[in-house]
Amino acid sequence: MTSRFPIRTDLAVEARESSLSGSGASQISGVLFQQQQAAGGRIQVSRVLVQNEKGARALGKPKGNYLTVEAQDLWKDEGGIHREVSRVLARQIRALLKEAGLSPSSRVLTAGLGNPAVTSDSLGPQVLGNLRVTRTLDREGTVSGIAPGVMAQTGMEAAEVIRGVIRETEPEALLVVDALAARSVRRLGTTIQLTDTGIHPGSGVGNRRSRLDASSMGIPVIAIGAPTVVGAAAIVYDAVENLLEGVEAEHRYQVVRELVESRLGPMIVTPKDVDDRVRRLSFVISEGLNIALLGDAYTGA
Amino acid sequence: MTSRFPIRTDLAVEARESSLSGSGASQISGVLFQQQQAAGGRIQVSRVLVQNEKGARALGKPKGNYLTVEAQDLWKDEGGIHREVSRVLARQIRALLKEAGLSPSSRVLTAGLGNPAVTSDSLGPQVLGNLRVTRTLDREGTVSGIAPGVMAQTGMEAAEVIRGVIRETEPEALLVVDALAARSVRRLGTTIQLTDTGIHPGSGVGNRRSRLDASSMGIPVIAIGAPTVVGAAAIVYDAVENLLEGVEAEHRYQVVRELVESRLGPMIVTPKDVDDRVRRLSFVISEGLNIALLGDAYTGA
């Protein structure tokens, strides 16, 4: 029996772990998993491929590719790991563009989702701030970017704004950058996920209500996200689980769900140095984008 | 003979003064002018109505209504004038909406043009920050807002972004807020202009390249602007004019044009307290919008 308690995670690797630990099995039908290392073992790259509907149900994630780049040193100020991670990201972005039948010189719109006034939700807008935008009305450049804001500030879904901009400016692909929620606090500031499945309702720090994928946008969508928060419910659940190892699971779920639904729903858990972690993530991701999209023309920040 | 030197101003009242002083006449054919006062004489409201193509040529401004609200105390921290100015603005916004066949409860998109990272160009984004946005996907609200950014940051014209958003969300009117360039330094922080003609190429602090009017947007467009800079050329021209009262005009134009084109084109003149002035203007304008659009439902900041 798989775990049924809806502790939210936006990371496919965590959804896989959770599903496996619920069932006791060592693999999930319809879900392929691969791992490799880079930078002398300091960077782990995992690939979760959700192959069919069965795999999608088991993980609670749409069919498609989920690449995870992870470096435990990423939130520290050490030894050039940032540049390495950016290069790994650039390779993955190029590979995903290629799989979508595109090239780095295709016309690409980058959207930075999230609320710039909430530190943990500001990853998307911060990445845009470092992005080299090259599109102009007259010249040849192909990279454009937009921060669509959040509904509380604009009265519009990010998806509405982006779809309008796509209709008007006709890019060939959409890259979406967003802050995510993880299951485990050790993911905060250390992990970046890329996927060709886009962004789905309930994901992102702000629980985006909008669907941002190839079918809603009409062009290929690559989502790049990094967890900056953990839901308060996850913290509580871990505590309860440790405490009640012998107690039947159903009772645990009930108590935690009650707490979650009544009081903790809108609460998020962040590390105190969330500003530093978000700044480093945004730098690494924007450099990854700049290298991927500008290539040799890009001489660095 | 009218003045032919293209000292730039975004204010119709200044274009009118300049045209009159060039010709020595007391009125301009095709241009109607009215003035009244409010708040016991502390607020002046002027109306320039450009009636036909002849008037448009004389002023270098499209046909339409230009309302100017002016209060010399506006940039100071004094005696409640801010609230009065907001109320006058609210009345004018409602009147312009009515002339366009709309009401305060029509669906309105407000766009804040400009670059939030340049103080003198940040009026539009700052107004959005204070605007009460009420549109939601499910409820009844009608006010939405967007800061489309500037081309150097997004790779897109503001007009492209806004047109896309209009196509997608179908508002009934567009309100555009922008920082303007004036001819005279005494206008900075004291004057607000409303017009039903929209924004035209070459206007705004950033010399917007995009046309934002009813014909390009497909819905009525009301532009609300306030001057925060004077072009460097205007300062130079004034100096030269004072100095060379007896000298023929053609020589003056030549010298100044040379300076302007070669060195000063991209230079702007701002007061040192530009941050305070922009903050006050943005507060007054957003309150004007809130009162106009929310009416009795709005109990104040």
Added chain:
Amino acid sequence: MTSRFPIRTDLAVEARESSLSGSGASQISGVLFQQQQAAGGRIQVSRVLVQNEKGARALGKPKGNYLTVEAQDLWKDEGGIHREVSRVLARQIRALLKEAGLSPSSRVLTAGLGNPAVTSDSLGPQVLGNLRVTRTLDREGTVSGIAPGVMAQTGMEAAEVIRGVIRETEPEALLVVDALAARSVRRLGTTIQLTDTGIHPGSGVGNRRSRLDASSMGIPVIAIGAPTVVGAAAIVYDAVENLLEGVEAEHRYQVVRELVESRLGPMIVTPKDVDDRVRRLSFVISEGLNIALLGDAYTGA
């Protein structure tokens, strides 16, 4: 027996509740408690007076006055409660100044503690942004202000910076504004505490390491704080408590302490709309300060 588990709260009213619920008693020796209402019951004002060392030990708070102003509607956008709360705060600030032998026209330095880049810790700097500073080198004004930053950014304790500024500019009182940690999520955005005991090590969102009180600063210190976060441990403890009503307390403490110390120490819980709540709190507090210190000279924001 009183509760011994160190769930952190910066609010004296919560420390009192926690101490009472641990002991089952209805009052604490050495601690006086009073309550009253304002604005037709929409605002509660409580006073906790820690009279002696016995009371200080029971509450884990230094001897002195703790005033709490609470309004459940404060984080909502409703009916003018903000102005009422500012007026109540102004009265309390004046009363505390008077008890310290000072008047509203005494020379006052206001320090806004915290990290402007972390939304939940930015209350102090945001209050400074709205404060009317009147001190000048030549004129008569008496209000000055400083945001000393956080050690990670300056390499200095806030207390070092402030003590230096006091030695140099010789104010008669120090007002310190800081974001606090509460025990209960319902306090976030609804509660403001004033105390004449200053700020003590371990308090504030950032767990300030510096002591800021009359004895370390050499002048009277009034601290104004508002909770914007709850420690992750508090959330966990509540869950465990609900779950294990029949289980002995010692076991609970042990499990939760382990979690807290190993993984959750640096984690904080915030509401998703923390930006709105902090903005409203900072507005209300700065208006309270402006009214208290400028009185009739202050005509409002």
Added chain:
Amino acid sequence: MTSRFPIRTDLAVEARESSLSGSGASQISGVLFQQQQAAGGRIQVSRVLVQNEKGARALGKPKGNYLTVEAQDLWKDEGGIHREVSRVLARQIRALLKEAGLSPSSRVLTAGLGNPAVTSDSLGPQVLGNLRVTRTLDREGTVSGIAPGVMAQTGMEAAEVIRGVIRETEPEALLVVDALAARSVRRLGTTIQLTDTGIHPGSGVGNRRSRLDASSMGIPVIAIGAPTVVGAAAIVYDAVENLLEGVEAEHRYQVVRELVESRLGPMIVTPKDVDDRVRRLSFVISEGLNIALLGDAYTGA
């Protein structure tokens, strides 16, 4: 006869040029001038040494060393010049520290002067944002930093705040970073000046009123500044000068002074892309500081 019109410049190299052009001579008594190049001619380094009171009067600058680092490509996004300029700055900072009898590992306080809310005046605070601060209460680090704000916001002179912090934390040297006013628009974003004479009243974008030098601070002071504005008067004077080549100088001075004093005093001229130029300057300067002060321990941004 030397030029007597007080067109303001904070750069010693411009004061020297202006003095020479007024007199027609090729050198100034009491002022030594040297030039060299770096980075294959892309960077010019000049040294103006004001040797005595006579030289100080001729230039209107205190006795001491003025080093100017200039790169015309600095405000562009090109070919790694930023890193080269940072390295040249680092060498100069170390040389100035050495001349003051100090080393890179001496205890250094860096102060970023200016108003973060005015783009052209935000250089100092932006440099602090990138500075690696290493001082802590317990460990060995020696670099601390403070942004003292501007009087309109704090009610205190920057000099008061900094002197207080020095008394309290006892650094061995003060590094002050500030935005400057130049005489020529081509200096904006391309030139950085270092001097061991500190900051003097009337200098900086905000016309600092405070004196920040070794005698007022009690420790060696090194000022690092970069021009981001030109006074409006300079622009006007250039126009008048071109126009009136044959006219006697006295008349010119009179007209321009009148304009300057009556209307343009508080007006500043900035390029429209002032945000980009300030961001690049702040990056180059903070990297220069990081390399100078951290040396091999610093692996880059």
